[in-house]
Amino acid sequence: MYKKLSLYISWITKTNRRRKYTINTSSISFLLIFTIYLSIRLSTLELDFNFLSQPAGFSMLNQWLTDYQSSDSRIIAYLTASFNTIRLVIIAIIFSTLIGLIIGISRLSSNWLISKMALIYINIFRNTPLLVQIVFWYIAIFLNFPNISEGKNISELIFISNRGLVIPWFNIKSQLLWIFIFGEIILITVSFLLRSFINNINNNKETKYPENILSIVFFIICSFILLFLTNISFTLDLPTLTSQGPNIFNYNGGLLMTPEFCAVLLGLSVYTGSFIAEIVRGSIQALPKGQTEAAMSVGLSNYQRLTLIILPQALRIMIPSITNQYLNVTKNSSLAVVIGYSELFLVSGIIINKAGHAVPMYFMIIVTYQCISWIISIGMNYLNKRVQLIDN
Amino acid sequence: MKKIYLLLFTPFILLFFACATGDESSSVPSDTLATVVERGILHCGIKDSQPGFGYLQPDGTYAGQDVEYCKAVAAAVLGDANKVKYVPATAKARFEMLKAGEIDVLIRTTTWTASRDASLKSSFAVTTFYDGQGMMVKSDSGITSMKDLTGATICVTTGTTTEQNLDDWFTERNLAYQQLAVENDAGSQAAFIAGRCDGWTGDKSNLAGQRSKYPSDAGGSDALTILPITLSKEPLGPVTRDNDSKWFDVVNWIVIGTIAAEEMGISSQNLQAHIANPKNKNQARLLGVGWDGGEVTDLGLGISADFMQKVLYQVGNYGEIYARTIEPIGIPRSGSLNALWTQGGIIYAPPMR
Numbered sequence: 011m012y013k014k015l016s017l018y019i020s021w022i023t024k025t026n027r028r029r030k031y032t033i034n035t036s037s038i039s040f041l042l043i044f045t046i047y048l049s050i051r052l053s054t055l056e057l058d059f060n061f062l063s064q065p066a067g068f069s070m071l072n073q074w075l076t077d078y079q080s081s082d083s084r085i086i087a088y089l090t091a092s093f094n095t096i097r098l099v100i101i102a103i104i105f106s107t108l109i110g111l112i113i114g115i116s117r118l119s120s121n122w123l124i125s126k127m128a129l130i131y132i133n134i135f136r137n138t139p140l141l142v143q144i145v146f147w148y149i150a151i152f153l154n155f156p157n158i159s160e161g162k163n164i165s166e167l168i169f170i171s172n173r174g175l176v177i178p179w180f181n182i183k184s185q186l187l188w189i190f191i192f193g194e195i196i197l198i199t200v201s202f203l204l205r206s207f208i209n210n211i212n213n214n215k216e217t218k219y220p221e222n223i224l225s226i227v228f229f230i231i232c233s234f235i236l237l238f239l240t241n242i243s244f245t246l247d248l249p250t251l252t253s254q255g256p257n258i259f260n261y262n263g264g265l266l267m268t269p270e271f272c273a274v275l276l277g278l279s280v281y282t283g284s285f286i287a288e289i290v291r292g293s294i295q296a297l298p299k300g301q302t303e304a305a306m307s308v309g310l311s312n313y314q315r316l317t318l319i320i321l322p323q324a325l326r327i328m329i330p331s332i333t334n335q336y337l338n339v340t341k342n343s344s345l346a347v348v349i350g351y352s353e354l355f356l357v358s359g360i361i362i363n364k365a366g367h368a369v370p371m372y373f374m375i376i377v378t379y380q381c382i383s384w385i386i387s388i389g390m391n392y393l394n395k396r397v398q399l400i401d402n
Numbered sequence: 403m404k405k406i407y408l409l410l411f412t413p414f415i416l417l418f419f420a421c422a423t424g425d426e427s428s429s430v431p432s433d434t435l436a437t438v439v440e441r442g443i444l445h446c447g448i449k450d451s452q453p454g455f456g457y458l459q460p461d462g463t464y465a466g467q468d469v470e471y472c473k474a475v476a477a478a479v480l481g482d483a484n485k486v487k488y489v490p491a492t493a494k495a496r497f498e499m500l501k502a503g504e505i506d507v508l509i510r511t512t513t514w515t516a517s518r519d520a521s522l523k524s525s526f527a528v529t530t531f532y533d534g535q536g537m538m539v540k541s542d543s544g545i546t547s548m549k550d551l552t553g554a555t556i557c558v559t560t561g562t563t564t565e566q567n568l569d570d571w572f573t574e575r576n577l578a579y580q581q582l583a584v585e586n587d588a589g590s591q592a593a594f595i596a597g598r599c600d601g602w603t604g605d606k607s608n609l610a611g612q613r614s615k616y617p618s619d620a621g622g623s624d625a626l627t628i629l630p631i632t633l634s635k636e637p638l639g640p641v642t643r644d645n646d647s648k649w650f651d652v653v654n655w656i657v658i659g660t661i662a663a664e665e666m667g668i669s670s671q672n673l674q675a676h677i678a679n680p681k682n683k684n685q686a687r688l689l690g691v692g693w694d695g696g697e698v699t700d701l702g703l704g705i706s707a708d709f710m711q712k713v714l715y716q717v718g719n720y721g722e723i724y725a726r727t728i729e730p731i732g733i734p735r736s737g738s739l740n741a742l743w744t745q746g747g748i749i750y751a752p753p754m755r
Contacts, residue, residue, distance in 0.1 A: 061521075068565035069581045071555075080569045153596035172598055173555065254553035256544035258600055269598065270582070350560075350584040350593070359494050360560050360583060366522040368498050 057373065061365040062088065068360055070352045072268050084361050091357035092378055095343050098274060098353060099382065102339050105279035107332070110286025115316070117291045128287065135284040141345050144277035148349040151276075152269035158259045161251070169249055169261060172269055176249040179265035186240040193236045201229040270351035274343070282339050286332060293328035294320055326397050333390040337383050344379075354378060430503035434642070434649035435704055438479055438506055446472035447491035447505035451587055453611035454731035455511050455531075455638075456490075464488050467727040468509040471530060471640060471657065474717045475507060478656045478709035483716040493560070497522045500643060507653055508641040511605065513563050525646075527654040528661075529639040531728070532739035532748060534632035535567050536606035538613065541627045543600065548631050554600035555580040557590045559608075567634035568603050587612060595620050605636050607733060614731045623732075652703050655754070659710045662688055662751035663719035665742060670718040677711060688754050689714075701754065720749065 022032050066087040069080045074097065078090040116128040135143070153172050156162065161171025169176040208221040249264025297320060305315040344355040358375050362368045431437035438444055448468050449456035455466040473483035489505050500508045501523060511533070512518075514526040537556075539545045548571065558564050560583045572579045582599055584590045591612060594602045602609070606628065613623045640657065642650045663669070666685050668676050673689075680686040686693040687701070690708035700707045717723065721742075724735055741747025 067569050068583070069569055069579070071580055071582055080573060149592050149596075153593065153598055157597040172596055252553075255550045258545075258551065258554045260553045347585055348589065350582050350589060352583065356560065356583060356585070359585075360565060363494055363560065364563065364566065365517070366497060368494070 057370050058367065059370055059374075061367050062361075064365070066361070067364065070357065071350075072271055072352050074265065084365065087357055087361065088354075088374070091352055091354045094351070095340075095353040095378075096382060098271070098278070098343050098346065098351070099340050102275055102278040102282065102343070103336050103386075105275070106282035106286055106335070106339065109279055109283030110290055110332075110335075113283060113287035114290025114294070117287060118294055132284045132287055135280050136288070140277060140281045140342055141348065143281055144274055144345055145348060147276050148269065148273035152273050155269070158251075158261075159257070163251070167248065169251060169264075173259075173261065174266050174268040175272060176261045176264040176266050178249060179247045179263075181245045181247045182242060187242065190236060190240045190242055193240070194233065197229055197232050197236065200232075201225045204228055268351070270346070270349050273349055274346040274351050274353075277345075278339055278342060281342075282335050285335050285338075289328050289331045289335070290324070293324040293331075296327050297323055329390060329394045329397060333387055333394070336386050336390065340379065340382050340386060430501070430643070432646060434506050434646050435479065435652055438649075442480060442485060444472065444476040444480065444486045444507070445489055445505045446475070446486050447489050447496055447499055447508040447510055448472060449510045450488075450490040452511060452608055453614055454607060454728045454733070455611070456509075457611075458490075465727065467531060467723055468511065470717055470723045470727060471509050472507070474656050474660060474713045474723075475640075475653055477712045477716040478659075479652065479705055481706075481712055483712075497524060497641075500524060500641060503643075506642075506649070509639075511607070511638045512641050513605075513636045514639055515563060523644040524641045525644055525650045527640040527642065527650065528657045529637040530657055531607065531638045533605045533607045533636035533638050535564055535603060535634040535636060536609050537629045537631060537633070538602045538604075538609045538626050539600065539629065541621075541625055545600070546629070548629065548633075549577075551579065551601050552577045553579065555582055555598065556601040556603055557594050557599035558583050558603055559587050559590050560585055563634070563636070564604055571633050591616075603633070605638075606632070607638075607728070607731075610733050611731050648704055652705060655701070655703055656709070656713060658751045659688065659713060659754065660717075660720040660723065661742075661749055662754050663710065663714055664721045664749075665744070665751055668714060668719060669722055670714055670716075673711065673714050684753070684755065699755070 022028055062085040063083050065081055066084045067080055068087070070078055070087065070090060072094055073090065076090045076093055078086055113128045113131055116124045117132070119125045119128075155170060155172040158171040158173045161169055161173070163169045167178055202225070205221050205225040208219050208224055212218045212221065247263045247265075249266075250262050251259060252262050253259045301319055301323065302315065305319040310318065343353060346353045347356045347359065350356065354375060358371050362371045446469075448464060448466075450458040450464065452466065456464060456468040457466050459465050469488065472486045472488065476486045477483040489499070491499050491505065491508065491510050496508055496510055496512065497518070499505050508524075509530075511531075512526075513533075514529065518524060519526055537548060537551070539551075545551060556568060556579055558568060558581055565581065565583065568579075568581065582593060584593060587608070590599075590602060590604075593599055595617075602612075604612075609628050613626045613628065616623050616626055640653050642653055666681075666688065668685065668688070676685055677689055677691055680689060680691055680693065683693050687699045688710050690698055690700075690706070690711060692698050698707050703709070718726070721735075724740065728740075729735065735741055735747075737746065739748050741749065743750040
């Protein structure tokens with residue numbers, strides 16, 4: 011049997027053509043079987059989403075720009091949680107990029123202390139699991155802040171305790187808020203169109219109009235008109251510490267960032283930042299040394315050399331790898347479930363437990379994460395194309 | 403060259419097999435009783451983090467009321483209380499595990515509710531413990547009633563019906579509150595100790611269990627107080643799959659049997675005397691022995707008629723199980739709903755005849 015099999019295998023792999031056939035047939039058959047198996051499995055599932063229209067019946071912390079209440083339907087709860095995830099991802103991406111850029115450049119600094127400190131940072135945060143880091147930040151740092159009754163405050167404006175960090179914010183009051191937001195989106199598009207239009211005119215003319223300034227001025231003026239038309243009022247929303255019972259204290263007003271949110275955000279930013287730092291360092295080092303020397307020889311300062319010569323070229327190399335990191339942030343945000351930040355995965359878990367229907371719910375979770383990831387990769391691919399085009 | 407055609411055919415041959423096996427995609431046994439007997443071991447879904455009900459002890463064995471009932475089912479069906487494979491089931495996955503046939507019976511502090519019974523395709527056997535949702539606060543907080551918790555932040559372990567009961571209580575009274583939902587008891591405990599939450603809600607049995615193992619450097623169990631209020635009814639009992647009434651009956655009547663035995667005063671201690679000399683016909687039927695030398699009554703459950711003998715001998719009656727598992731975590735039985743109906747509780751066994 012064994013001899014026969016080995017003979018058969020040697021016969022299959024003897025020529026290139028046979029090899030190709032073998033690989034093709036086996037991969038096609040595998041794919042076919044897999045699809046058929048999946049479709050059979052999926053057809054036996056009950057993908058019934060009616061349960062999502064029933065009232066959710068649980069409340070949620072960490073709300074910003076949303077006003078979900080426990081009497082709302084489950085789908086609203088799900089969308090609120092999705093928004094929580096998106097908010098977390100966006101802020102974590104911004105922070106991790108900043109951290110990554112700074113640490114990555116410091117890593118190449120000629121200053122021994124700075125470069126070694128960056129090295130230590132990268133090694134600490136890149137070599138420990140993110141889950142451990144998030145729980146550590148939460149339990150060891152944010153939960154150890156003073157209790158709310160003994161919390162610190164900075165001139166009655168910013169409050170810090172283990173119930174969260176509250177900062178002054180503003181209230182937007184208007185019936186036409188959505189029209190305003192919609193109008194702003196249109197305005198941004200129009201401003202960009204205006205800019206490219208002026209660019210076109212500039213191409214054919216001797217005297218050039220300043221396209222950036224013109225479009226920004228247009229945007230600002232139109233925004234003010236829109237603000238006036240929709241009658242939107244901004245009022246400052248100062249946080250206060252109120253007590254409602256013998257020992258019950260609460261923050262009212264302001265923008266509350268819960269310790270759960272802070273811990274996840276810090277964990278995600280710091281962890282991903284260390285990876286981005288290495289990408290930044292690698293991309294800069296991948297540039298020919300001649301670029302730096304040329305920049306020095308024409309007399310550019312250190313700062314000019316970095317921002318005008320090195321970073322724009324390194325950006326080309328780093329964008330694909332950074333895209334990966336951004337996608338990782340999206341997926342890793344689900345780890346927030348362990349400390350109770352009410353994001354997508356946690357809230358879905360609550361819904362599943364109450365209503366059952368785990369399979370349709372997980373189906374939705376997968377689709378939602380897919381969508382977020384797609385949007386990020388589409389944006390980054392667009393940016394990548396833009397950067398690469400300049401290369402010509 | 404011909405062999406290449408053969409290669410091209412292989413996917414279709416494989417496809418045929420895939421379809422053939424795909425048809426019986428439901429690997430879930432429709433006759434669980436037969437499956438369990440054939441397999442020779444009971445797969446029992448339990449909780450592993452709740453003292454008193456299902457708890458993984460430091461020595462690696464499981465203990466608790468739910469675990470005892472797993473043993474009782476194994477003793478009755480297989481004749482040996484040790485033929486159980488304990489499968490720790492998370493709150494989230496438990497019904498799916500049951501549905502998928504990964505476990506034969508789910509005995510995991512699962513509350514019997516209409517929506518679970520109907521839409522989760524499960525059948526709830528007789529309640530083994532009448533629980534209720536409670537609220538725990540720190541003793542030095544000065545909070546004595548739920549009203550004091552207006553505006554408070556409350557820790558909840560997700561994966562329970564607790565969030566809804568909590569929300570109902572506050573929204574019915576138009577009171578404000580905030581809820582911090584954490585994935586596991588350890589997380590709730592860390593947040594609660596640190597003062598992130600003012601209250602900690604859950605089934606009273608669970609709260610008592612958590613209170614009993616509250617770290618001594620945080621003040622021990624005296625540092626916590628369980629408020630007298632009961633927010634909800636939480637009848638906990640074994641769960642089986644829908645459309646398998648044979649297996650459901652077996653599980654159901656094993657639980658009832660332990661209660662009936664206590665009503666009749668039969669325990670693991672005096673079992674032999676009762677077998678040798680049953681006091682009345684009911685006792686004879688329960689123990690599966692002939693009355694006055696007559697025929698043995700078979701209840702028609704599909705397991706041996708003397709199954710309760712094995713259960714009582716190897717595990718014990720309801721009272722013994724309660725005293726062994728739940729009493730130690732500080733939930734007294736007398737005066738509670740879980741006392742026998744003859745003693746003011748609502749633990750009651752339908753007649754076994």
